Amino acid sequence: MKKSELIKKLTVTGAMIAMASTMVACGGNYTTATSDAKYALNEAPATAGAAYDYYDDYEYATEAEYYYDEEGSYSVGNMSTPITETQANASVAQNRKLIKTVDMTIETVSFDETIANLRNQINSVGGYIESEYSYNGSLYNNSNQSKYATITVRVPDTALEGFVNNVSGIGNVTQKTTSTRDVTLSYVDTESKKEMYKAEQESLLALLEKAETIEDITYLTQRLTEVRYNIESMESSLRVYDDLVDYATVNFNINEVKVLTPTVIEEKTPGQELKEGFATSVKDVLVDTRDFFIRLIINLPYIIRGLICLAIPVVIILIVVLIIVKVAKKKAKKDQAYLEKVKKDKEKLATVAEKVEAEEKKEEAKAEDKKEEVKTEENK
DSSP: OOHHHHHHHHHHHHHHHHHHHHHHHHHOSOOOEEEEEEEOGGGSOGGGGGGGGGGTTOOEEEEEOEEEOTTSOEEETTOSOOBOHHHHHHHHHHTOOEEEEEEEEEEESOHHHHHHHHHHHHHHTTOEEEEEEEEOOOTTOTTOOOOEEEEEEEEEGGGHHHHHHHHTTSSEEEEEEEEEEEOHHHHHHHHHHHHHHHHHHHHHHHHHHHOOSHHHHHHHHHHHHHHHHHHHHHHHHHHHHHHHHHEEEEEEEEEEOSSOOOSSOOOOOHHHHHHHHHHHHHHHHHHHHHHHHHHHHHTHHHHHHHHHHHHHHHHHHHHHHHHHHHHHHHHHHHHHHHHHHHHHHHHHHHHHHHHHHHHHHHHHHHHHHHHHHHHHHHHO
């Protein structure tokens, strides 16, 4: 058997399988029934051409689901009891694949008790926690952040409504959002593709038994591997869909607060609003003042440590400044003593110069006296 012939066979088989899968997709999500009609080689339609010659004596079974006949009614396989289009649509509605998600924000004044009650409610309906993140506060966080938790819960779809109603009583629900996603078409399409690949797998197995050359065996084995991988992929997708449909998802945001938010707003007169608003403001101021002093006392060791850390460099700077001032004063004193010494030396030199000048004047006076005496003697 040549490869080109094998490809032709696979092409014809694939075309007929595709027709069957189209009927599956149009029929909805129903249980597959195998028809008793088998097409042998000599019974093949004339429009199929010579391509049927390559099947030799191989016969294959066509798989059929609900199909629409010429009389306007739905039939399944070789069943003799037809169903109407309304009945078919009702069957689809009953088998719809709906993924439900609920988001809830809850306030509580007792965080730990609320979390414990939530766990009890989850266990009572047979659910489980898919993911959880909680913050229980920190001694090193000065923002005074309250406790909070983000929890994702999976509960059976049949118990969702009762679970949500019961959980609403464990705290103050400030926000709730419910969403439903219909994945029926995607589910049916995936299931149809899986059945198509299964039919192709059976055809490939039958051809593999008749393959004679290594080339044909290799080609069929490679294609069979791809088909099996696609079947497993479709089955995995269907399992994911079934899990999401059977178990609804509930997302919780739980916050610890000091005062619960009123869920019902009462109509008040301006006087009542003024009175309650002023009382609330005074209460907030008192609470903030109390919290300030509490945090001040709690953080007093850190404040003292900070002051000490700040004082150390200040003291060092003061010491350095004092040393510089002392050195400067000492130098100034030295310079002053030197200047005084220079001044005294100048005064001494001035005194000596005066004495020398006086002596010189005396000598000059003596010389003048001698000259006068000489002149007097000469005159005589």
